[in-house]
Amino acid sequence: MSCEDSFRSAQPAEKALSRHPGVRQALILPDGAGAWRALVVPGDAWIDEAMDRERADEAVLRRWQKTYDLTQSPAAAATAPVGFNTISWDSSYTRQPIPAEAMREWVETTVASIFELTPRSVCEIGCGTGMLLMRIAPQCDRYVAADFSSGVLRRVREQLATVDSLAGRVELFERRADQLEDLAENSFDTVVLNSVAQYFPGRAYLLRVLENAARVVSPGGHIFIGDVRSLPLLSGFAASVELFQAEGSMSLADLRDRIHNRVRRTPELVLSPAFFLALPRHIPKISRVEIRLRGGRADNEMTRFRYNVILHVGPETEQALDLPFEECPAVDVALASIQARFSEGREPFALRGIPNVRVEQDLEALATLDSSDQLATADDLRRELSGRPARGLHPQDLLDLESAVPGSQVLLSWAGSRADGSYDAVFLPDRRAAAGGVNMPLPELPDLLHVANAPGQAAARAKLVEDLSAYAREHFAAGSQLSRIELVDALPAVASERDGLAAFLTRPCL
Amino acid sequence: MTEKAAIHDFVQDLLLRNEDRAPLVNDGSLLVSGRLQSIDTVEIVIFLEENFNIDFSQIGFDRDQLDSVDAIYALIQSAAAAR
Numbered sequence: 352m353s354c355e356d357s358f359r360s361a362q363p364a365e366k367a368l369s370r371h372p373g374v375r376q377a378l379i380l381p382d383g384a385g386a387w388r389a390l391v392v393p394g395d396a397w398i399d400e401a402m403d404r405e406r407a408d409e410a411v412l413r414r415w416q417k418t419y420d421l422t423q424s425p426a427a428a429a430t431a432p433v434g435f436n437t438i439s440w441d442s443s444y445t446r447q448p449i450p451a452e453a454m455r456e457w458v459e460t461t462v463a464s465i466f467e468l469t470p471r472s473v474c475e476i477g478c479g480t481g482m483l484l485m486r487i488a489p490q491c492d493r494y495v496a497a498d499f500s501s502g503v504l505r506r507v508r509e510q511l512a513t514v515d516s517l518a519g520r521v522e523l524f525e526r527r528a529d530q531l532e533d534l535a536e537n538s539f540d541t542v543v544l545n546s547v548a549q550y551f552p553g554r555a556y557l558l559r560v561l562e563n564a565a566r567v568v569s570p571g572g573h574i575f576i577g578d579v580r581s582l583p584l585l586s587g588f589a590a591s592v593e594l595f596q597a598e599g600s601m602s603l604a605d606l607r608d609r610i611h612n613r614v615r616r617t618p619e620l621v622l623s624p625a626f627f628l629a630l631p632r633h634i635p636k637i638s639r640v641e642i643r644l645r646g647g648r649a650d651n652e653m654t655r656f657r658y659n660v661i662l663h664v665g666p667e668t669e670q671a672l673d674l675p676f677e678e679c680p681a682v683d684v685a686l687a688s689i690q691a692r693f694s695e696g697r698e699p700f701a702l703r704g705i706p707n708v709r710v711e712q713d714l715e716a717l718a719t720l721d722s723s724d725q726l727a728t729a730d731d732l733r734r735e736l737s738g739r740p741a742r743g744l745h746p747q748d749l750l751d752l753e754s755a756v757p758g759s760q761v762l763l764s765w766a767g768s769r770a771d772g773s774y775d776a777v778f779l780p781d782r783r784a785a786a787g788g789v790n791m792p793l794p795e796l797p798d799l800l801h802v803a804n805a806p807g808q809a810a811a812r813a814k815l816v817e818d819l820s821a822y823a824r825e826h827f828a829a830g831s832q833l834s835r836i837e838l839v840d841a842l843p844a845v846a847s848e849r850d851g852l853a854a855f856l857t858r859p860c861l
Numbered sequence: 862m863t864e865k866a867a868i869h870d871f872v873q874d875l876l877l878r879n880e881d882r883a884p885l886v887n888d889g890s891l892l893v894s895g896r897l898q899s900i901d902t903v904e905i906v907i908f909l910e911e912n913f914n915i916d917f918s919q920i921g922f923d924r925d926q927l928d929s930v931d932a933i934y935a936l937i938q939s940a941a942a943a944r
Contacts, residue, residue, distance in 0.1 A: 421917055
């Protein structure tokens with residue numbers, strides 16, 4: 352049967368499945384083994400009711416709020432250095448505080464990224480202990496900061512009281528991120544949400560917050576969303592942490608279970624860059640989206656598995672630069688050849704799919720776990736991985752090239768959303784060449800199906816799959832042959848995308 | 862039900878919610894061992910505030926005091942003695 356024939360025979364079943372109240376959209380495809388698989392976008396109302404969304408969202412927010420209130424109660428918080436209260440910044444690997452040097456770099460690289468946006472009037476949503484505020488506010492005319500934790504705001508107030516120059520320039524509000532509707536339209540040039548989106552109860556909540564953020568930012572301004580946990584790399588992150596913590600004798604089967612459980616139990620909101628790339632369709636005031644890798648030499652979960660997003664607000668006045676993206680040169684000569692071309696050339700150039708040394712071993716661990724039947728224990732896996740040479744380029748090595756060419760810019764993008772952690776780079780000997788931005792490679796189709804995890808929804812989503820299986824068996828003949836029902840965030844919109852997806856999912860086609 | 866048994870049951874429920882079915886012994890580590898995540902400690906705090914009249918904003922929060930059923934029980938005892 353050709354792909355076209357498969358679609359024709361699946362269409363009645365698709366229509367039947369779409370009539371279930373828990374289904375917003377459905378697509379049925381051959382599974383490549385003689386049966387069918389269904390991709391289903393769940394209906395929000397059904398999930399909301401099944402999980403009692405309002406109560407569940409409140410519970411999530413209340414837990415995080417309590418967490419931050421609690422962490423700021425020890426005496427240590429009161430004596431933390433001004434602008435550098437890192438209490439509660441614990442490593443997922445060691446469960447110990449992240450070293451001060453790494454935290455200092457994290458703060459400085461974040462502040463530098465925000466200063467690139469030349470902020471004068473800032474609204475920071477989720478200011479935490481004020482590590483950004485204390486550095487950025489002195490350069491601004493107005494700084495409004497909100498946080499849902501009275502505990503952290505108490506610490507920020509204590510710190511502000513020690514800096515006379517900030518008196519009257521900073522306004523603090525004890526509010527949740529979705530309680531800022533009273534801020535006036537177009538009243539800021541920059542909104543900052545740094546390392547807070549992960550505490551939101553879901554992507555619908557985040558979308559509401561961003562809609563309001565876009566409303567309060569004046570045209571020409573920006574929304575900076577920092578330290579976003581990467582969904583394409585969530586399994587890699589889980590593998591990285593679990594392998595780090597595993598006893599040497601732990602079996603690989605147990606290790607796989609632990610990784611799987613860590614992914615499934617992730618209590619934080621984890622997002623694909625694809626979520627942000629779709630925002631201009633939902634929020635027309637957003638004209639352009641940049642997904643950037645974090646800078647820094649420190650080797651930790653923030654530099655490896657998190658990214659920054661810049662949303663440009665208001666109409667673009669300049670056209671985005673369109674460059675052909677070339678394949679990355681062989682890694683052993685890549686850095687030297689890029690350096691030579693960048694410092695000697697006058698033309699901008701772009702590379703795609705640059706292997707990422709920060710995460711390559713973590714992702715190799717994951718791939719080896721899935722494929723190897725020669726290894727038995729965590730120590731076997733560690734030995735296997737330690738024998739492999741590094742093949743990727745360090746993002747900071749590329750960012751450092753800027754310093755050798757005055758007026759230049761290096762842009763590193765994760766907009767491609769690839770699960771191998773590879774990134775794309777644009778090298779601009781003259782940064783003015785990209786005043787309207789650069790069109791970066793976008794995610795390929797399979798990566799668009801999942802844009803966010805669903806913390807707190809596991810039970811409701813499992814119930815929907817169970818209901819749909821029963822419903823399918825009852826309502827259409829092909830139901831009895833449904834091998835799998837997968838809940839996704841989006842379906843391909845047009846026929847050609849659908850063809851491409853089918854080819855991807857069903858190769859070889861039935 | 863004794864106070865310690867109530868704590869044990871609550872922690873057991875918390876572990877089951879995380880699909881952790883390994884036995885729970887009263888002196889077994891919960892947080893350092895990784896059986897519970899930091900967000901779970903908040904559940905314990907709310908449970909203690911609501912059921913044992915402990916005010917963490919007054920006594921301060923130290924995660925080590927929640928690392929086992931025994932440690933949590935000792936915390937309750939010392940808070941009661943201080944009242």
